[in-house]
Amino acid sequence: MSASPLHILVIGLGSAGKRHARNLRALGCLVSGFDPRTDRQQEAADEGPLAATFGDLEAALKATAFDGFVIASPPAFHIDQIIAAGACGCWILCEKPLSIDSESCRRLEAAGARVLLGYTYRWWPPVAEFRRRLQDGDIGAVRHIRFVMSAHLADWHPWERYQDFFMANKEQGGGALLDESHFIDLLLWFAGKPQSVMASVDKISDLDISADDNVDVIASFSGGMKANLHLDLIGRPHQRHIIAVGETGTLMWSYEENAVKLSRTGELKWEDQIFTCERNDMFMGAASELLELIRGTRTAPSCSLADGIAALEVVDACRQSSASGQTIRLAS
Numbered sequence: 001m002s003a004s005p006l007h008i009l010v011i012g013l014g015s016a017g018k019r020h021a022r023n024l025r026a027l028g029c030l031v032s033g034f035d036p037r038t039d040r041q042q043e044a045a046d047e048g049p050l051a052a053t054f055g056d057l058e059a060a061l062k063a064t065a066f067d068g069f070v071i072a073s074p075p076a077f078h079i080d081q082i083i084a085a086g087a088c089g090c091w092i093l094c095e096k097p098l099s100i101d102s103e104s105c106r107r108l109e110a111a112g113a114r115v116l117l118g119y120t121y122r123w124w125p126p127v128a129e130f131r132r133r134l135q136d137g138d139i140g141a142v143r144h145i146r147f148v149m150s151a152h153l154a155d156w157h158p159w160e161r162y163q164d165f166f167m168a169n170k171e172q173g174g175g176a177l178l179d180e181s182h183f184i185d186l187l188l189w190f191a192g193k194p195q196s197v198m199a200s201v202d203k204i205s206d207l208d209i210s211a212d213d214n215v216d217v218i219a220s221f222s223g224g225m226k227a228n229l230h231l232d233l234i235g236r237p238h239q240r241h242i243i244a245v246g247e248t249g250t251l252m253w254s255y256e257e258n259a260v261k262l263s264r265t266g267e268l269k270w271e272d273q274i275f276t277c278e279r280n281d282m283f284m285g286a287a288s289e290l291l292e293l294i295r296g297t298r299t300a301p302s303c304s305l306a307d308g309i310a311a312l313e314v315v316d317a318c319r320q321s322s323a324s325g326q327t328i329r330l331a332s
Contacts, residue, residue, distance in 0.1 A: 011060075032066070067090060070092070138249070144245040150234070177231065201214075258277070
């Protein structure tokens with residue numbers, strides 16, 4: 001007799017939550033959904049069958065014994081929802097970032113929640129290959145890494161006003177620094193925690209938002225390695241790439257080309273490794289790992305609470321640097 005399908009509650013039924021619901025159904029799960037907005041409940045139900053929908057999280061958590069959870073709400077709500085959902089001891093896949101700052105994460109220390117954090121580029125095959133090749137020494141000792149994410153906010157969700165998207169709202173956890181802390185997580189994943197950061201975190205465009213839309217960071221590491229991060233919500237065409245410069249060559253990941261590229265000459269010539277994966281594959285990777293954790297076939301998450309807190313400590317240091325105009329050292 002086959003086992004009963006796992007029943008997962010998706011908390012937050014915006015764009016990310018609906019994606020998670022689709023993916024979990026595709027993986028054979030029974031899915032229910034919570035969102036305070038009835039229109040989003042209906043939109044999610046129209047996309048595919050939901051076992052139940054709820055407008056009150058406390059009622060949802062009392063309604064049945066779920067096997068696991070996905071939290072896909074704005075970051076300002078993550079900590080309270082992790083604590084509430086985690087009380088049953090089940091695994092939670094939480095969208096990044098973990099919260100709006102590292103201080104708020106201290107409430108999780110006593111909660112004992114089991115969390116897989118959704119910094120989804122970790123499940124993107126070209127990025128994983130880029131990291132592997134760095135670690136294997138394909139370009140020798142790495143001296144400098146540049147991260148670029150530039151994408152106009154109005155293009156992200158063309159079906160809604162960008163002003164209504166949580167990304168526009170500082171209080172809900174929007175803005176380039178927090179939302180695109182994907183790239184801070186990748187920096188930590190590639191190179192570990194920097195010794196110090198110097199950052200500018202600003203609102204410089206005509207976008208009708210309260211959050212930051214332009215971030216520039218210089219990170220310094222022991223041994224002399226440097227990293228630059230540029231994140232903005234203004235750019236067209238959209239660009240996402242990472243370039244690592246080593247003693248024997250340069251390695252590049254390009255989202256738009258879906259490629260990892262290597263050059264060892266002074267000319268603009270690249271050896272291209274082209275991938276055929278699609279964007280949803282990274283989200284499917286995270287969802288599949290959640291199910292492995294629930295079933296016990298995996299014992300530890302590949303992106304943990306500690307990883308999420310470490311990224312937020314860098315976020316906090318960037319904010320402090322921007323406010324003070326000074327370089328901020330990070331605790332080792």
